[in-house]
Amino acid sequence: xxxxxxxxxxxxxxxxxxxxxxxxxxxxxxxxxxxxxxxxxxxxxxxxxxxxxxxxxxxxxxxxxxxxxxxxxxxxxxxxxxxxxxxxxxxxxxxxxxxxxxxxxxxxxxxxxxxxxxxxxxxxxxxxxxxxxxxxxxxxxxxxxxxxxxxxxxxxxxxxxxxxxxxxxxxxxxxxxxxxxxxxxxxxxxxxxxxxxxxxxxxxxxxxxxxxxxxxxxxxxxxxxxxxxxxxxxxxxxxxxxxxxxxxxxxxxxxxxxxxxxxxxxxxxxxxxxxxxxxxxxxxxxxxxxxxxxxxxxxxxxxxxxxxxxxxxxxxxxxxxxxxxxxxxxxxxxxxxxxxxxxxxxxxxxxxxxxxxxxxxxxxxxxxxxxxxxxxxxxxxxxxxxxxxxxxxxxxxxxxxxxxxxxxxxxxxxxxxxxxxxxxxxxxxxxxxxxxxxxxxxxxxxxxxxxxxxxxxxxxxxxxxxxxxxxxxxxxxxxxxxxxxxxxxxxxxxxxxxxxxxxxxxxxxxxxxxxxxxxxxxxxxxxxxxxxxxxxxxxxxxxxxxxxxxxxxxxxxxxxxxxxxxxxxxxxxxxxxxxxxxxxxxxxxxxxxxxxxxxxxxxxxxxxxxxxxxxxxxxxxxxxxxxxxxxxxxxxxxxxxxxxxxxxxxxxxxxxxxxxxxxxxxxxxxxxxxxxxxxxxxxxxxxxxxxxxxxxxxxxxxxxxxxxxxxxxxxxxxxxxxxxxxxxxxxxxxxxxxxxxxxxxxxxxxxxxx
Ligand code: ADP
Ligand code: ZN
Ligand code: ZN
Numbered sequence: 001x002x003x004x005x006x007x008x009x010x011x012x013x014x015x016x017x018x019x020x021x022x023x024x025x026x027x028x029x030x031x032x033x034x035x036x037x038x039x040x041x042x043x044x045x046x047x048x049x050x051x052x053x054x055x056x057x058x059x060x061x062x063x064x065x066x067x068x069x070x071x072x073x074x075x076x077x078x079x080x081x082x083x084x085x086x087x088x089x090x091x092x093x094x095x096x097x098x099x100x101x102x103x104x105x106x107x108x109x110x111x112x113x114x115x116x117x118x119x120x121x122x123x124x125x126x127x128x129x130x131x132x133x134x135x136x137x138x139x140x141x142x143x144x145x146x147x148x149x150x151x152x153x154x155x156x157x158x159x160x161x162x163x164x165x166x167x168x169x170x171x172x173x174x175x176x177x178x179x180x181x182x183x184x185x186x187x188x189x190x191x192x193x194x195x196x197x198x199x200x201x202x203x204x205x206x207x208x209x210x211x212x213x214x215x216x217x218x219x220x221x222x223x224x225x226x227x228x229x230x231x232x233x234x235x236x237x238x239x240x241x242x243x244x245x246x247x248x249x250x251x252x253x254x255x256x257x258x259x260x261x262x263x264x265x266x267x268x269x270x271x272x273x274x275x276x277x278x279x280x281x282x283x284x285x286x287x288x289x290x291x292x293x294x295x296x297x298x299x300x301x302x303x304x305x306x307x308x309x310x311x312x313x314x315x316x317x318x319x320x321x322x323x324x325x326x327x328x329x330x331x332x333x334x335x336x337x338x339x340x341x342x343x344x345x346x347x348x349x350x351x352x353x354x355x356x357x358x359x360x361x362x363x364x365x366x367x368x369x370x371x372x373x374x375x376x377x378x379x380x381x382x383x384x385x386x387x388x389x390x391x392x393x394x395x396x397x398x399x400x401x402x403x404x405x406x407x408x409x410x411x412x413x414x415x416x417x418x419x420x421x422x423x424x425x426x427x428x429x430x431x432x433x434x435x436x437x438x439x440x441x442x443x444x445x446x447x448x449x450x451x452x453x454x455x456x457x458x459x460x461x462x463x464x465x466x467x468x469x470x471x472x473x474x475x476x477x478x479x480x481x482x483x484x485x486x487x488x489x490x491x492x493x494x495x496x497x498x499x500x501x502x503x504x505x506x507x508x509x510x511x512x513x514x515x516x517x518x519x520x521x522x523x524x525x526x527x528x529x530x531x532x533x534x535x536x537x538x539x540x541x542x543x544x545x546x547x548x549x550x551x552x553x554x555x556x557x558x559x560x561x562x563x564x565x566x567x568x569x570x571x572x573x574x575x576x577x578x579x580x581x582x583x584x585x586x587x588x589x590x591x592x593x594x595x596x597x598x599x600x601x602x603x604x605x606x607x608x609x610x611x612x613x614x615x616x617x618x619x620x621x622x623x624x625x626x627x628x629x630x631x632x633x634x635x636x637x638x639x640x641x642x643x644x645x646x647x648x649x650x651x652x653x654x655x656x657x658x659x660x661x662x663x664x665x666x667x668x669x670x671x672x673x674x675x676x677x678x679x680x681x682x683x684x685x686x687x688x689x690x691x692x693x694x695x696x697x698x699x700x701x702x703x704x705x706x707x708x709x710x711x712x713x714x715x716x717x718x719x720x721x722x723x724x725x726x727x728x729x730x731x732x733x734x735x736x737x738x739x740x741x742x743x744x745x746x747x748x749x750x751x752x753x754x
Pocket of ligand 1: 205206207208211232233234235236237238239240241
């Protein structure tokens with residue numbers, strides 16, 4: 001017997017599956033990393049061969065043979081197989097699910113990579129000279145042309161090349177039938193990225209001292225793992241350091257992988273890479289078709305692409321010669337997947353760097369507390385860029401106390417006069433508000449009733465264009481009721497501010513419609529609703545870049561990756577909600593967002609002003625952020641976390657269960673908590689360094705999308721006992737009969753606990 005195939009399959013069970021080799025093992029060798037088609041129940045699935053074993057827990061007569069091997073050689077390099085298996089283990093997820101994350105959809109579906117050969121046409125081997133004479137006598141000029149072309153290229157012309165000259169398949173078939181030409185298949189020809197000369201298209205800047213030190217530290221060690229936090233305010237020249245580190249990598253014939261947040265990948269960012277380098281740059285993000293994604297993936301794997309720029313799942317992109325991984329805006333929450341395998345691609349980047357012995361750089365203006373802690377405990381190198389590159393000066397932050405003020409559409413008088421002044425000077429204003437729609441609630445003036453979503457514990461948001469009520473958690477829509485559902489009063493009013501309402505008010509104040517004269521101030525709203533149309537985002541950005549006086553009103557879509565050189569005033573409409581959220585990360589994330597938005601201002605020679613409106617100007621965290629900057633702000637929060645033992649000073653696993661019927665949701669987690677406590681006792685996993693079980697308890701948003709949600713928190717100062725508990729606990733949970741009545745999930749290092 002050739003051995004037993006141990007295979008990862010995309011099914012929701014935390015184990016691998018054993019099969020016998022296919023009955024007719026004609027071609028292909030059994031190498032880990034190839035795809036295998038196997039029977040599973042009455043279905044057929046595509047899995048990945050993980051290892052060859054000599055024994056199985058399944059009796060041999062029960063083992064089924066695989067149907068077919070799909071690849072002749074592994075589709076993933078060993079380092080990525082290790083990374084994927086490590087992710088399955090660390091995130092306690094089925095290995096098959098993790099491989100599904102790692103592979104482009106077409107490969108998961110069994111797409112035949114051998115089809116990646118291209119068709120060429122060449123003169124037939126035993127050419128019929130009489131047929132040639134006949135063709136030359138015939139009145140078939142296009143066929144004669146094609147024939148003479150193919151005859152000149154004895155080693156064949158690709159079908160694409162022929163097509164581009166207007167020779168289509170029927171014409172070629174005709175020549176084939178005449179016995180003149182024949183098709184051949186050849187692997188596509190491609191050029192390795194380092195064969196493009198010269199590597200640089202444009203020359204780099206002369207680095208300032210801090211940048212030079214950073215570059216030296218990142219590149220000094222060559223083929224070795226290192227983790228570096230590159231901490232520098234927006235505009236301090238981090239990207240320039242990345243570009244030069246990449247140039248260094250490419251020169252060693254190694255590739256670079258750059259991770260960016262989901263909405264941070266702007267055409268400007270991409271243009272900076274394409275303008276600097278002659279090597280192909282591949283971009284992988286969620287907006288691609290399956291075919292585009294596969295092409296990008298293949299180009300990285302074959303070494304055609306020198307640079308891969310990718311969002312979250314791009315961490316699984318195989319590289320022929322890996323050389324460096326850069327994670328830009330490492331604090332960004334979009335690096336954490338929020339469903340299925342809940343991995344953090346920033347954290348996987350660090351593990352991958354270790355596996356491939358290459359440097360990993362985490363760049364940000366506002367490091368996450370986890371990353372700060374890692375650099376303070378010397379697991380990461382810490383490099384800081386303190387100055388803005390070039391001449392730009394940092395923006396000035398100022399609090400605007402909104403208490404006892406005559407507010408106009410959520411804006412204080414002092415804010416409005418600053419807006420007016422900025423427009424008068426011909427500059428632009430950015431108004432940031434993290435709420436789309438017109439108003440967050442519609443309320444009854446008579447009885448105070450708020451209109452809620454029927455499926456969620458949430459109020460419905462009022463939208464004006466088109467007019468409707470909308471739930472941002474489950475997408476429920478309804479029209480506007482004529483009267484209060486509670487007291488039948490007809491007096492219903494919007495309460496609070498959304499981007500639509502702020503846009504409306506700013507338009508009335510600064511760009512009244514009756515003012516038709518040329519040079520009217522533009523009020524441009526940028527949020528998910530206004531940008532729904534395919535090209536509207538780019539059109540708006542282009543308009544902003546013309547630099548005429550304008551007010552930009554937007555959500556965090558505006559906060560990332562963009563440079564708005566003409567913006568000199570930034571207004572943060574409400575700094576308070578995030579600071580008082582139930583989530584222990586609320587303050588950290590709000591501080592990061594404020595600085596991120598603030599960083600849009602004054603990037604060129606014009607210094608920026610940032611006005612932060614608050615009803616709690618004495619909030620010590622806000623004070624610390626304004627007066628002492630991010631370092632002091634984050635250190636305060638870090639100290640608090642240490643004193644109460646929250647991450648990064650402890651580790652959390654969050655188990656969530658949900659179903660329309662509340663009863664099993666709670667009972668399932670009650671059972672789980674009992675088993676967990678028993679295991680902790682029996683395995684000695686408790687004590688001061690051990691695991692604490694908290695809950696079960698309702699999730700902060702108990703009802704969402706019509707389902708009741710409960711949570712169980714497992715928390716420990718050390719990872720080891722926590723993971724040891726989970727190895728034992730999860731198989732018990734999988735067997736629980738309640739699992740047929742509900743959905744459950746596990747989230748390691750959860751970022752969003754709602
Ligand atoms: P970050 O990525 O930290 O936001 P960038 O690398 O985008 O910063 O730099 C901000 C601006 O300064 C860019 O326009 C960049 O071209 C310019 N810049 C960066 N480094 C230098 C330098 N050493 N000399 C001159 N200009 C620089
Ligand atoms: Zn009412
Ligand atoms: Zn809802």
